[in-house]
Amino acid sequence: MPVVAAIPRPNAPVELREVASPALEDNSALLDVELSEVCGTDVYLQQGKLQGVPYPLVPGHVSIGRLSKIRGDLRDAEGRRLIEGDRVTFLDVHRTCNSCWYCLVAKTTTRCPQRKVYGITYGLDDGLCGGWAEQIYIKPGTHCIRVDAEPETFMAGGCALPTALHAIERAEVKIGDTVLVLGSGPVGLSAIILALIGGALRVLCIGAPDHRLKAAVEAGATSVLNIETHNESERLAWVREQTSGRGADVTIEATGAPIAVVQAMRFTRDAGRVVIVGQYTDHGAVSPEAAFNPHLDLNKKHLDVRGCWGSDYSHFYRGVQIISDPKRAIPWAQMKLTRYNIENANAALAAVASGQVLKALIDPQVH
Numbered sequence: 329m330p331v332v333a334a335i336p337r338p339n340a341p342v343e344l345r346e347v348a349s350p351a352l353e354d355n356s357a358l359l360d361v362e363l364s365e366v367c368g369t370d371v372y373l374q375q376g377k378l379q380g381v382p383y384p385l386v387p388g389h390v391s392i393g394r395l396s397k398i399r400g401d402l403r404d405a406e407g408r409r410l411i412e413g414d415r416v417t418f419l420d421v422h423r424t425c426n427s428c429w430y431c432l433v434a435k436t437t438t439r440c441p442q443r444k445v446y447g448i449t450y451g452l453d454d455g456l457c458g459g460w461a462e463q464i465y466i467k468p469g470t471h472c473i474r475v476d477a478e479p480e481t482f483m484a485g486g487c488a489l490p491t492a493l494h495a496i497e498r499a500e501v502k503i504g505d506t507v508l509v510l511g512s513g514p515v516g517l518s519a520i521i522l523a524l525i526g527g528a529l530r531v532l533c534i535g536a537p538d539h540r541l542k543a544a545v546e547a548g549a550t551s552v553l554n555i556e557t558h559n560e561s562e563r564l565a566w567v568r569e570q571t572s573g574r575g576a577d578v579t580i581e582a583t584g585a586p587i588a589v590v591q592a593m594r595f596t597r598d599a600g601r602v603v604i605v606g607q608y609t610d611h612g613a614v615s616p617e618a619a620f621n622p623h624l625d626l627n628k629k630h631l632d633v634r635g636c637w638g639s640d641y642s643h644f645y646r647g648v649q650i651i652s653d654p655k656r657a658i659p660w661a662q663m664k665l666t667r668y669n670i671e672n673a674n675a676a677l678a679a680v681a682s683g684q685v686l687k688a689l690i691d692p693q694v695h
């Protein structure tokens with residue numbers, strides 16, 4: 329019986345469980361997990377901060393592994409048949425309906441009310457649906473894709489890569505732009521790399537702690553500033569200093585802190601663009617510190633502020649193509665990863681929550 333690491337209920341430590349292997353439905357498979365990840369969302373899951381989440385729950389929404397058992401026909405989006413032994417990953421979003429108003433009219437499948445996410449809105453009652461496990465059940469209709477990259481390189485991008493790719497797409501970065509990235513966690517780092525791929529001339533990054541800012545420079549950031557040692561007006565002065573007094577052309581907020589949203593607006597030039605991608609968790613009622621002046625911070629600035637929710641197959645697919653290109657993958661391949669076995673999932677969560685590690689991976693096959 330495969331071993332999984334489950335969050336039994338909000339604010340309880342992760343515990344190991346044995347779960348029976350499922351009987352495979354037609355066109356489904358079992359994936360032997362090689363690596364899964366621990367991201368900020370998993371920290372919030374453990375703290376019970378996400379709505380509509382079924383506990384007990386096995387976290388790990390982006391994973392890579394080998395197909396160990398297939399029943400029926402499993403194909404990728406290009407129609408190629410997947411076979412047992414293939415190294416694959418899969419889009420964590422499942423059951424996008426393609427028949428609701430959001431899918432058909434708004435063409436925004438990330439807001440489809442039918443969608444389910446492995447490791448987040450699928451709980452243990454739905455079967456082996458999280459990556460902190462020896463095996464994942466690939467349900468019928470799950471979008472798998474073969475991965476040629478090394479598992480570690482792929483996981484360095486992990487869930488952050490498609491998220492950041494979506495944000496950069498929303499940002500419509502122009503060739504020669506100066507992009508400001510707020511946050512130096514995994515999404516911020518991938519946003520730096522992708523902004524440069526997307527044509528940015530310079531990328532500024534405000535974040536913390538120092539080891540993450542060092543990683544931001546290694547990812548290609550032109551200049552970085554430590555948020556812990558500079559207050560808001562110092563940060564604004566720093567951004568203006570580097571942008572001929574105007575502010576960034578485009579700002580990507582990838583921090584998780586509500587106050588950063590307002591700062592993103594203030595650090596951006598008039599008629600610039602702001603993309604909010606770091607507010608995946610609801611931090612409660614309107615926070616006074618995140619209040620802004622509608623006249624000065626938004627209307628008069630002629631600012632374009634855009635939200636960015638989740639990612640769809642196109643972001644996931646393009647992310648896998650980029651990470652499978654040895655040259656493009658270099659910034660991710662050199663990121664420092666910290667591996668934990670499944671028994672140490674609580675330590676991994678704590679390390680991510682404190683920002684002590686750049687990126688924590690779960691290796692469920694090593695005990």
Ligand SMILES: [Zn+2]
Pocket residue numbers: 424425426427428429430431432437440441442
């Ligand atoms: Zn839909």
Ligand SMILES: [Zn+2]
Pocket residue numbers: 367368369370389487488
């Ligand atoms: Zn994630």
